Structure formats: structure tokens, C-alpha cells
Amino acid sequence: MTFLVIGIDAATWKIIKPNINELKNFRRLMKIGRYKTLILNEKPISASAWCSIFSGKTPEEHKHKAFVENGNLKTRDDIKVDFIWDILHKQNYDVRALNIPFVIPPYNFNCKFKPVGYGLPETPDEWQEELEKVTSKAIEILEEKPDLLCVVYSLLDRIQHFHWNEPIVLEWYKRIDSVIGKLILYADKFIIISDHGFCDRDDAEVQTLPEKTPRGEIKGDHDKEAILITNIDYDIEKLQDVFYAIMEEMKNGQGNYGNGI
Amino acid sequence: MDKEIMEMGFEEKVEKSKDVIREAVERFKDKIAIAWTGGKDSTVVLGLTRELFNGRVPIPVLFVDTTVKFKETYDFINKLKREWNLNLVIARNEDALKKIEIAKDRERCCHLLKTEALNMAIKNNGWKAIIAAIRWDEQEARANEKYFSPRKNHIRVHPILHFTEKDIWDYIKSRNLPYHPLYDKGYRSIGCEPCTKPSVEGGSERSGRAQDKEEIMRRLRDFGYF
Numbered sequence: 001m002t003f004l005v006i007g008i009d010a011a012t013w014k015i016i017k018p019n020i021n022e023l024k025n026f027r028r029l030m031k032i033g034r035y036k037t038l039i040l041n042e043k044p045i046s047a048s049a050w051c052s053i054f055s056g057k058t059p060e061e062h063k064h065k066a067f068v069e070n071g072n073l074k075t076r077d078d079i080k081v082d083f084i085w086d087i088l089h090k091q092n093y094d095v096r097a098l099n100i101p102f103v104i105p106p107y108n109f110n111c112k113f114k115p116v117g118y119g120l121p122e123t124p125d126e127w128q129e130e131l132e133k134v135t136s137k138a139i140e141i142l143e144e145k146p147d148l149l150c151v152v153y154s155l156l157d158r159i160q161h162f163h164w165n166e167p168i169v170l171e172w173y174k175r176i177d178s179v180i181g182k183l184i185l186y187a188d189k190f191i192i193i194s195d196h197g198f199c200d201r202d203d204a205e206v207q208t209l210p211e212k213t214p215r216g217e218i219k220g221d222h223d224k225e226a227i228l229i230t231n232i233d234y235d236i237e238k239l240q241d242v243f244y245a246i247m248e249e250m251k252n253g254q255g256n257y258g259n260g261i
Numbered sequence: 262m263d264k265e266i267m268e269m270g271f272e273e274k275v276e277k278s279k280d281v282i283r284e285a286v287e288r289f290k291d292k293i294a295i296a297w298t299g300g301k302d303s304t305v306v307l308g309l310t311r312e313l314f315n316g317r318v319p320i321p322v323l324f325v326d327t328t329v330k331f332k333e334t335y336d337f338i339n340k341l342k343r344e345w346n347l348n349l350v351i352a353r354n355e356d357a358l359k360k361i362e363i364a365k366d367r368e369r370c371c372h373l374l375k376t377e378a379l380n381m382a383i384k385n386n387g388w389k390a391i392i393a394a395i396r397w398d399e400q401e402a403r404a405n406e407k408y409f410s411p412r413k414n415h416i417r418v419h420p421i422l423h424f425t426e427k428d429i430w431d432y433i434k435s436r437n438l439p440y441h442p443l444y445d446k447g448y449r450s451i452g453c454e455p456c457t458k459p460s461v462e463g464g465s466e467r468s469g470r471a472q473d474k475e476e477i478m479r480r481l482r483d484f485g486y487f
Contacts, residue, residue, distance in 0.1 A: 068486060073474060076447035086445075092434075104477055112398075112426055120480040158484070213485030 002145055003249055004187035005242065007053070007152035008176060009046060009101060010160055011194035011227050013037060015173050022174060025181035026229070029192065033231035037197075041238060043206050044196030044222035046157065047074070049239055050102035053193065054150060055081045056243030067104045074103055084243050085109040088148060088250060096141050098151040099134050106154065113137050119154055122215065127155040127172065135179040142186035148246065151183070160198045161209060164220025189232050189249055191242060197225035262397040262405070266423045271431055274423055279313045281408045281420035282306075285390060286320060292389040293418070294321040294350065296379070299334040300451045301429050301440050302394035304341075306421060308438045310392075311345065321348045323382055323391070327374040328353065329363055329453045333442050341439065352382035364455035374453075383415050390416040396429075397422050 020027050029035075042048065042059045051057070051064045059065065062081045067074060079102070085095040089110065097109035099119065106119040116130040131153065138151045159172050184190060201207065204221030211218055228236055234245035266277065285293060295310065295318070297303045310318050324338055342349045357373035364370055383391065395406060410417045424432070426449075433440050443451055451457060 068481060073477060104481065110427070110430065118477045118480060120477070120484060122480065122483070161484070209485040214483040215485075218485065 001188040001253060002186055003148045003189045005150040005191045006180060008156060008194050009154045010157035010198050012197040013227055015169060019170055023177040025177045029229050033229055035229040038226040038228050040224040044224050046195050047102050049195035050100055052239040053242045054083045056240045057081050076103055076107055084246055094146040095148045096146050098138055100152050101154045111141055121155050121158055130155045131175055131179060138183055160220045161218050162216050192229040193242060194226045196222040199223040271428060274428055278309050278420040282310055282313055285392060285418040289390040294323045294388050295392040297322045297324055299338045299441055304440060305429050305432050306392060306394045308436055318347055321350045323350045323352060325375055325378045326351050326353045327453050328358060329455055331454050337441050352378045354378040390418050392418045394421055395419055396424050398425050
């Protein structure tokens with residue numbers, strides 16, 4: 001059995017729900033599973049949010065706030081918590097993490113992967129490259145039937161910052177929808193989650209980026225409404241619950257997942 | 262790189278590695294040593310050798326000491342030396358250590374403290390061959406290496422050329438092999454302390470040693486992060 005967690009950085013119901021008929025995999029998974037809006041208690045910042053999702057710790061506990069601190073890139077080693085993969089690996093589960101953007105470049109565990117554009121894809125070519133490379137690496141891993149794969153696509157966040165309210169955004173949701181359809185074939189249990197939502201820059205909870213940047217005007221920014229779609233029963237109310245949901249699933253799946261606990 | 266060998270099953274790969282070590286030890290007898298850094302790959306070579314020789318490592322084990330390895334590296338090699346009863350030979354380029362400023366000119370530093378120290382140890386001990394833990398998939402420059410590769414003054418023997426990084430961890434896991442504690446702290450490749458960064462997640466396995474932060478910072482700046 002494989003438990004698959006697909007993270008989609010910055011995915012929002014604001015795009016998915018009004019366009020659900022064009023996003024057939026989202027529609028199908030929402031129908032066979034459960035879906036909800038996760039309202040973040042913390043600031044909607046990716047570095048901190050992905051850290052919470054995969055460590056089960058609040059920002060106060062993991063103390064990881066941003067990709068860069070005092071002009072230096074934060075690294076895995078700066079974050080003094082164990083992640084789900086650290087813990088389950090020690091319990092002999094076959095766990096992989098692919099392209100997890102709580103640090104830049106995104107983090108990988110137990111797999112070899114070079115993130116596209118250091119996890120900061122800038123152009124349509126790089127967005128497409130990330131989509132393809134992450135998907136093909138994820139499929140390669142899934143064919144080995146790991147107990148758990150956590151994989152994150154970061155491109156939507158970049159696209160939405162610069163193109164919010166433009167038709168191009170939906171186009172990339174459709175492409176994400178298509179790759180989800182491919183990955184989900186390998187999963188018995190799944191969680192699809194975003195680290196925060198998205199909205200007009202002026203309405204945003206936090207302005208993570210200035211209005212004018214060397215790459216153009218910032219049109220959208222993060223809000224506190226993340227998406228969740230899952231077929232497991234665990235009641236996920238906040239980001240950290242994803243960690244506990246996975247742990248619970250692994251425990252309950254004893255005998256089905258690897259050589260676990 | 263031999264694709265057919267790379268695609269063998271894990272235990273077949275292990276047997277292939279043991280065959281190479283067996284052949285090397287038979288061929289070079291007391292004129293061969295294993296180069297050990299304390300890292301995962303060379304520790305796996307030690308593990309394979311012990312598996313082959315009923316728990317013993319019957320040839321010298323060479324540790325090239327640049328004097329700026331991590332404390333954890335020294336602790337780890339001393340621990341295994343005791344537990345596995347290794348004939349550990351420590352090589353240092355004492356002359357160079359007195360003269361150079363460590364890590365200032367990285368290339369020169371590596372050459373003097375590693376390559377030169379290794380060459381001196383080969384000469385002083387009369388070794389004809391050195392077993393080294395390089396892998397085809399590690400970096401492009403290694404993709405054309407052979408199991409027995411002649412060098413200027415010795416033969417380099419490469420028993421785990423066909424292992425992937427995953428095979429290394431599978432071996433460590435399946436044999437319950439002790440491994441360097443820094444791997445549990447996010448390091449993927451461990452060298453000397455001044456030149457090995459704590460973690461460059463997502464980059465290539467050896468990228469922690471020479472990461473290009475400039476491009477990352479440029480991208481972050483262009484996105485307006487600071």
C-alpha cells in the first residue's frame with residue numbers, strides 16, 4: 001500500500017471550485033474522498049507552512065519562518081525538528097520526500113532529484129519542466145511501491161503571484177489536474193493539500209513580496225484558506241494534523257505498510 | 262557505465278562487489294589497502310569486505326587525515342576501528358599542513374592534503390592497489406571508471422561502481438551497518454568541515470561541497486524576497 005501526499009503550493013478553491021468541470025481529477029477525488037478548506041491559524045508563509053505540515057509542529061515550535069534569514073539561506077540543518085520521513089524511516093518504513101519547499105532548494109529525502117530552477121521556476125518553460133520532472137520522478141518512486149511519498153509542486157505559487165486574475169492561471173491548474181490523475185493511480189490513501197490559499201494582493205493576509213519586483217508586478221498573494229482533499233478518515237483541522245494523520249494511518253496499516261512498527 | 266549491471270537486483274550487485282574485492286585481494290595480496298573516509302560509501306566497502314572475509318577486514322584501511330574532518334568523523338572512525346579491529350593507517354601531508362592556509366585555495370588544498378597524502382601513503386607502504394568507494398552515478402566524471410582503473414603509480418579498484426545512492430542506503434539498512442551520524446542531520450556527502458555545507462537539499466549528492474548559492478539568491482531577489 002502506498003500513502004501519497006501531494007502538496008500543491010498556493011492551490012486555492014477560488015480557482016478550483018468555479019472551474020471544477022474543467023478539472024476532472026480534482027472533481028473525481030473530491031467526489032470519492034472528502035474535501036474542506038483549512039483555515040490557517042498562522043501566517044500563510046510557505047517555508048513555515050510546509051514545515052508545519054510535515055513536522056506536526058506549530059511555527060512557535062519549529063521556529064522556521066522564512067527561506068532567508070539575515071541574508072543567509074536557511075537549510076534543513078537549521079530546523080531543529082524531525083520530519084515525518086525522519087521518524088518513519090527510523091521505523092523501517094520506505095519513505096520518500098520529493099521537492100518539499102520548506103527550504104530553497106526544496107528538500108528531498110531518500111531520492112535523488114535536482115529541483116528545477118532551485119525550486120524557484122521563473123518562466124513558462126521552467127514551470128512546465130517542474131511539472132514534468134516532478135511527475136516523472138514521482139512515478140518512478142511510486143513504481144517502487146514505497147510506504148509513503150510526499151511530493152510538492154511549487155509552480156502555481158510563482159504563476160499566481162505574477163498572473164493572478166489572468167486566464168493563464170486556470171491553464172496551469174488544468175495541467176496540475178492532469179498530473180494528479182497520473183499519480184493518484186498508484187495511491188491507496190491520499191492527501192492533497194496546499195500550504196495556503198491565494199487572493200488579490202491588496203486583500204492578502206500577508207504581502208510576502210513587494211508590489212514591484214525585478215520580474216514584474218506582483219498581482220496576487222497568500223491568504224489563509226488552504227485546500228484539502230483526502231480519502232482518509234482522520235479529522236484534519238489544521239496544517240500540523242497532516243503529520244498526525246499520516247502517523248495514524250501508518251500505525252493502523254500495520255502489516256500493510258512495509259516493515260513498519 | 263554498464264547499464265546492464267546498474268539494472269541488476271540489489272543482492273546481485275552486492276555479490277558483484279564482493280567478487281571485485283575478492284579478485285583484488287587475491288591479486289594484490291599484502292600490497293593493497295582500502296581507502297576509508299568515514300562516509301557512507303567507503304563504510305559500505307568495509308562492510309562488504311567483512312561480509313566476504315567472515316567479519317574481518319584482512320587488509321590495511323587508509324584514512325587520509327586533512328586534520329579538518331568533522332569531530333563526528335574522527336569519533337566514528339575510532340569507534341569502528343575498535344569494534345571491527347581495523348588495521349587503520351592514518352596518512353597526513355605534514356609538510357603541507359605547516360605551509361598552507363586550509364580551504365583558502367580549495368583545489369590546491371584538496372590536492373595537497375588528499376591526493377598528495379594518498380600518494381605518499383601508497384609509496385611509503387609499498388601498495389600496488391587502493392580500493393576506493395566511487396560510484397558511476399555520483400558525478401559525470403566518474404561515469405567512465407572501470408572496476409580496475411590504472412593510475413600513475415597504482416591500480417584503483419572500484420567495487421561499488423554500480424551502486425546507486427539508494428543501494429548504499431539499502432545495504433546499510435539490510436546489514437544494520439553503522440553509519441556516520443551527520444547523515445541523520447541532513448548531510449548527503451561528507452568531506453572536510455570548512456568545505457562541506459550542512460545541507461543543500463535537492464541538489465546533487467555532492468553539491469553540499471560547492472553549492473552555487475549565487476543563482477538561488479538572484480532568483481529570490483528577482484521574485485522580490487529581499
